[in-house]
Amino acid sequence: xxxxxxxxxxxxxxxxxxxxxxxxxxxxxxxxxxxxSKEVRQQNLIAxxxxxxxxxxxxxxxxxxTLKSLIEFLALNDASASSIYSCLRLARESAHEVRWxxxxxxxxxxxxxxxxxxxxxxxxxxxxxxxxFFDWVKERSHLFRGVTYGTIVRGEAFDFSxxxxxxxxxxxxxRILDVKYHLLLPSVADVGGALDYYQWAALxxxxxxxxxxxxxxxxxxxxxxxxxxFILERRMPRSLAACFDQITVALGxxxxxxxxPAKRLASELNARLTHANIEEIFQGGLxxxxxxxLEDFAExxxxxxxxxxxxx
Amino acid sequence: MxxxxxxxxxxxxxxxxxxxxxxxxxVAEKRREADxxxxxxxxxxxxxxxxxxxxxxxxxxIVPRVIPKAEWDAxxxxxxxxxxxxxxxxxxxxxxQAILKAGIIPExxxxxxxAYQPVMRGLNLPNGVYSHIAGIDLVRxxxxxxxxxxxxLRTPSGVSYMLENRKMMLRLFPELFARQQVLxxxxxxxxxxxxxxxxxxxxxxxxxxxxxxxxxxxxxxYFEHAxxxxxxxxxxxxxxxxxxxxxxVFMRTTAGPQRVDVIYRRIDDAFLDPLAxxxxxxxxxxxxxxxYRAGNVALANAIGxxxxxxxxxxxxxxxxxRFYLGEEPILANVQTWQCRKPDDLKYVLGHLDELVVxxxxxxxxxxxxxxxxxxxxxxxxxxxxxxxxxxxxxAQPTLSLSTCPTFVARGIAPRHVDLRPFVLSxxxxxxxxxxxxxxxxxxxxxxxxxxxxxxxxDTWVVD
Numbered sequence: 001x002x003x004x005x006x007x008x009x010x011x012x013x014x015x016x017x018x019x020x021x022x023x024x025x026x027x028x029x030x031x032x033x034x035x036x037s038k039e040v041r042q043q044n045l046i047a048x049x050x051x052x053x054x055x056x057x058x059x060x061x062x063x064x065x066t067l068k069s070l071i072e073f074l075a076l077n078d079a080s081a082s083s084i085y086s087c088l089r090l091a092r093e094s095a096h097e098v099r100w101x102x103x104x105x106x107x108x109x110x111x112x113x114x115x116x117x118x119x120x121x122x123x124x125x126x127x128x129x130x131x132x133f134f135d136w137v138k139e140r141s142h143l144f145r146g147v148t149y150g151t152i153v154r155g156e157a158f159d160f161s162x163x164x165x166x167x168x169x170x171x172x173x174x175r176i177l178d179v180k181y182h183l184l185l186p187s188v189a190d191v192g193g194a195l196d197y198y199q200w201a202a203l204x205x206x207x208x209x210x211x212x213x214x215x216x217x218x219x220x221x222x223x224x225x226x227x228x229x230f231i232l233e234r235r236m237p238r239s240l241a242a243c244f245d246q247i248t249v250a251l252g253x254x255x256x257x258x259x260x261p262a263k264r265l266a267s268e269l270n271a272r273l274t275h276a277n278i279e280e281i282f283q284g285g286l287x288x289x290x291x292x293x294l295e296d297f298a299e300x301x302x303x304x305x306x307x308x309x310x311x312x
Numbered sequence: 313m314x315x316x317x318x319x320x321x322x323x324x325x326x327x328x329x330x331x332x333x334x335x336x337x338x339v340a341e342k343r344r345e346a347d348x349x350x351x352x353x354x355x356x357x358x359x360x361x362x363x364x365x366x367x368x369x370x371x372x373x374i375v376p377r378v379i380p381k382a383e384w385d386a387x388x389x390x391x392x393x394x395x396x397x398x399x400x401x402x403x404x405x406x407x408x409q410a411i412l413k414a415g416i417i418p419e420x421x422x423x424x425x426x427a428y429q430p431v432m433r434g435l436n437l438p439n440g441v442y443s444h445i446a447g448i449d450l451v452r453x454x455x456x457x458x459x460x461x462x463x464x465l466r467t468p469s470g471v472s473y474m475l476e477n478r479k480m481m482l483r484l485f486p487e488l489f490a491r492q493q494v495l496x497x498x499x500x501x502x503x504x505x506x507x508x509x510x511x512x513x514x515x516x517x518x519x520x521x522x523x524x525x526x527x528x529x530x531x532x533x534y535f536e537h538a539x540x541x542x543x544x545x546x547x548x549x550x551x552x553x554x555x556x557x558x559x560x561v562f563m564r565t566t567a568g569p570q571r572v573d574v575i576y577r578r579i580d581d582a583f584l585d586p587l588a589x590x591x592x593x594x595x596x597x598x599x600x601x602x603x604y605r606a607g608n609v610a611l612a613n614a615i616g617x618x619x620x621x622x623x624x625x626x627x628x629x630x631x632x633x634r635f636y637l638g639e640e641p642i643l644a645n646v647q648t649w650q651c652r653k654p655d656d657l658k659y660v661l662g663h664l665d666e667l668v669v670x671x672x673x674x675x676x677x678x679x680x681x682x683x684x685x686x687x688x689x690x691x692x693x694x695x696x697x698x699x700x701x702x703x704x705x706x707a708q709p710t711l712s713l714s715t716c717p718t719f720v721a722r723g724i725a726p727r728h729v730d731l732r733p734f735v736l737s738x739x740x741x742x743x744x745x746x747x748x749x750x751x752x753x754x755x756x757x758x759x760x761x762x763x764x765x766x767x768x769x770d771t772w773v774v775d
Contacts, residue, residue, distance in 0.1 A: 002553050003564040097529055100538035100548065156566055257568030308566040 001156040003310035005098050009157050010309060012094035012110065013148070013164035019087035020141035021172035025051060026074055026084075027134040028206040033067050035198050043183055045070055051175045052082045071125055075133065084137055088117045103151040106144065113140045162250040163304065170243035171297045176206055177230040178290040185223050200226060207238040227286060228278040240293065241273040247300075254308065262303035269296055323380040323774050326491040331375070336723060342484050343374050343719055349480060370473065371767035376481060376488075377716045377729055377749040381495070384745055384773040387450070387458055390642030391733055392741040393633060395446045398465060398620050399737055400636040402442035405619060406432040411635055417628045425625075426673070427618025429581065431588060435605060437614055438514060439739055443621075444507055444612040445576075446735040447471075447748075450643070454712040459646045461730060463629065465621040466613060467578050470748040470768075471734045472536035475500060475543075477770040478746075493775040495745040501543035503736055503744065504576075508544075510738035511610040512573045520573035520610075522546045523563060525554070527579045527595045537578050551579075556599030559606040574610045575600075581615050623672040623706045624650065646711065652703035660707040661698065664691050667707040668758070669698065682758060684710055713758060716769065718751055728752045730760050731771065745773035 025048045032044045045065040049055040054073070057080060062069050077083045081090075092114035099107040116136075125133055145165065152158045180203045184196065200221045204210040209229060216233065217225050234241045248270045251263055281289045315321050320328045331339070350372060379387075404411050405422050412419045422428060447468025449461040478497055482489060505522065512520035526537035528550050541548035553563050554572065562569035577584065583593040588601035603609045619625060627648045630641040649656035649667075660667060669681040681694045698705055715726035733747030749769040750760035760766040 001566050002547055002549060003566055004550065004553050006566045100542055160566075255567050310564050 001101075001160075003308060005101050006156060006160045007305075007309035008094040008098045009102065010160040010164040010304075012091045012098075013161040014168040015087045015091035015094065016110070016141050016144050017165045017168040018082070018172070019084045019091070020138050021169070021176075022048075022052070022074060022082065022084050022087065023134040023137035023141075024206045024208075025176060026071060027131065028202045029070065030067060030130055030134070031202050031205070032199065036196070047179050047183055048074055051179045054080060054082055068126055071130055075125060075130075076121055085117060085121060088114050088137075088140075101157060103147075105147045105151045109140070109144045109147050113144070156254060159250040159253050160308070163247055166243040166246040166250075167297060167301060167304075169238060170240050170247070171294065173207060173230055173238050173240060173243070174290050174293050174297070176203070177227065178287060178294075180206075181223065181227065182287060197221065204229075207236070209236055209238065212236055224278055224282060227281070231281065231289075232273060232276060232278060241270075244270040244273050251304075256307040259307040262300065262307045265296065265300050265303055269293075269300065321380075323492075324378050327376065327378060327488070330488055330491065331717070331724060339374070339719065339724075346372050346374055346480055346484055349483070350476075371753060372477060372480065373718050373751055373753075373767050373769045374481070374484065375717050375719055375724065376770040376772045377731070377751075378772045378774055379731075381745075381773055381775045384495075386642065387733070388743060388745070390458070391448055391735050391743060393637065393639060393642050394448065394460065394463070394629065395443065395735045395737055396741055397633040397636050398446070398463060398629065399440060399442050401632045402465075402614070402617055402620050403437075403440045404636070406616065407434065411632065414635065416631050416635055417625070421624065422619055425619045425622065427581070427616060427622065429616030431601060431605065432614065432616040438511055438610065439737075441511065441737045442614040443617045444511055444614075444737050445504070446737070447732045448735060450731045450733070451646075451711060451729075452714040452731075454714055458643060459711070460629070460643050461646060462623070463621040463626065464732070465617040466580065468732070468734065469533040469536050469578075470732055470750075471500060472539040473768045474734070474746060474748045474771065476539075477748075477768055481770045495773045495775065497744040497746040497771075500734070500744045501540065503742055504540065505544040505546070507736040507738045507742070508574050508576050508610075508612055511612050513607050513610060515607070516573045521571060522574045522576065523549045523554075523572050525549055525551070525575050525577040525579060527551075527583070531578075533578065540576070551593075551595045551597050554597045554600075556597060556603050559599070559603045559608050561597070561600065561603050561609045572609060574612065576612050581618065584611075584615065623648075623670055624652070624703075626706070646708045649707040651698060651705040651707065656707075657698070657702050660705075661695060664695060664698075666710060668710055669694065669705050669707045671704055672706055673704075680759075682710070685757075710758065716749070716751065718753070718767075718769070720753065720755075725755070727755070728758050728760065729769065746771040 029044060029048050033041065035041070036044070042065065045067060046055065048070060049058050049065070052074065058065070058070075058073055062073070073080060073083065075084045078085055078089075080086060092110045095102060095107050095110040120133065123129065148158070148161055152161070184199050184203070200223070201210055204213050204221070204226065207230065212235075213221065213226070213229055216229070216235065219225065229236050229239065231240050233239045234245060236242060244266070248266050251266050256262075401411065405428070409419075409422075411417055412422060443465035445468060447464040447470065449464065450458050451461050452458050474497060508522045509520045522544070523546055524537050524541040524544075526534060526548055528534065531537070538548050547553075547563060549563055554575075555562055555564065555569075557569075561572040561575070563572050579595050582590045583595040585596045585598065585600040586593045587598050589596070600609070601615070604611055604615070627645065627650060630645055633639060633641045649660050651657045651660055651669075660669065663683075664681075665683045665686070667683045669683070671679045681690070683691070686694070713728045713730070716729045717724045718727035720727070729749050729751045731747050731749050733743055736742045749771045751767050751769055752758055752760045753767045
């Protein structure tokens, strides 16, 4: 497969996954907007900017964070590359370039999503309308992934789409956990202390895992178990371990001339996620652990780029 | 459709009967269905300079154009003869230039032509073929004779519509195909692939690796590039996907560099290689021409074919056929006045309101004047342009073209049509029975170009 084609398929899948995660983050943020002290609310509003690394850009344009300005910035702003609007546009642009190498259903899904997004842009997004919008983004992402899974030939296009999706998801899950965890639990000494039930429930909901947590642990919400669920629980489809299950399988099927560095790193990360236990991770520091994960994901991304996709 | 006595011509009878017995509402419904299907499949084209709608559908007319096989057989012989002579001409002007020495075509007409590429001099191509894919535009006169309107020897487009139109007709009207034997065109992509593989250097020790080179998704014919690549099962590449190393061409793939032997290029000469032609081209491949000259990659069509399909060269094609093949042309040219000749110019200026005047290098129906349809002001303005740059124009009589029944707002009505068959040249010259029929959808209009509001029809050669 042409490197350029693989690159567009990889990125179109990443962009769609990124849009979904942004919708998840903003959805939880909106949920929590009415809880807690003024200070807690403010921290809650800043969190999505920290997660996406866009705080600096945001404050260059805005004085203070309000839910409205946050949603405007991260959902609808065409100048911000990480907004939902931009992600859907970029996903559609990539798909347009390779529409004859992907299935017509995949193209139609991304094209229709983009056309609808363009129409929504002028609509007011607050309150119930915003929640409806976030649900819509998640649905479109589910649809795209399902359509891809259900229609495309099992070959390189499929593999690069999977790698893009799950590398992006792993990255987002790690960021959400890192930022929210330390917001909710500033000091490790607090583990086991009184918890803000709503905040932790919202964190679980952001990765569709509130019920999963209940089903798997049959226990009250404990921060260390939440972290375990996000990082190591293979049965939870948004966990880092589950993402690397998918990445190593798809990457294992591809053949590149200089693909050893990428494959080696993916296997290493997978092995680390398989053999780690959460107590050890906490001993070394959760934040430090997640930070090194994010660095490794970025490194894996550039090794994949070099091995298969050509210059970025 | 009808002969001089107003009788329906025999080959058209099954279709005429079907049209007569099918309620108009049902025909209209089928037409809407066709539009919907074309939209879903994404058979669209981009219009240059049209900012508003990025992509449009070419209107598809559901009433096919019917040509009896005997008539087609004569056409086919004429097309093969013409394209063979044109390829011989191209070989000649880049080698011994016998036709120029014989004084049949003025030398400066060829060697000073913008499209004449000195880089091609002395280069030998497999089978001596320059224009592997040629699209010859034909019209059928009311008198029953066919005339060649134009040769397209560079990167002729439209064949995807020929194939998709047939697929659409088979899907919408299977019962019509049961009424008479319509000769198939579906094997065109296979013939094209065979032709392209045959263009590879005989030194290539394997099945030649073929790619389609496109300027990208913003090109008006991008759909066709993607369609043909898909139908042939070869890669659709852009310039940035290819690179040249040691005068060999490779494409960048996920598995590493892969050798390319034949490039079916759908970008113009000027943009092929920034080292050889326009240095500002971002569509091409650095070093491609050097690799081509070294015989390590084949280009289809070859560089520099534009000299032969120019409207100023067109009047000489019948002479080429006599010169190279020693045969009388089977297909006639339309009478043409060359405005660079003072006598011809005088005639054209005196009869402007009767003539069609075209730019010698124009295409797509841009920059042409249809005398009988022009206003006084338009004629006056054109006269000034013509005087200022006479060599840039040729003129032809307004032909009484044959018409074909066409579905329009008020039902079925006659509209003017032309025909572009696609001629493939390799060891042999081949074509599928049919081509792209373009139809002028405005009553009385003679302009069939899609960029000017023309549509297309399926073309049936019936036995």
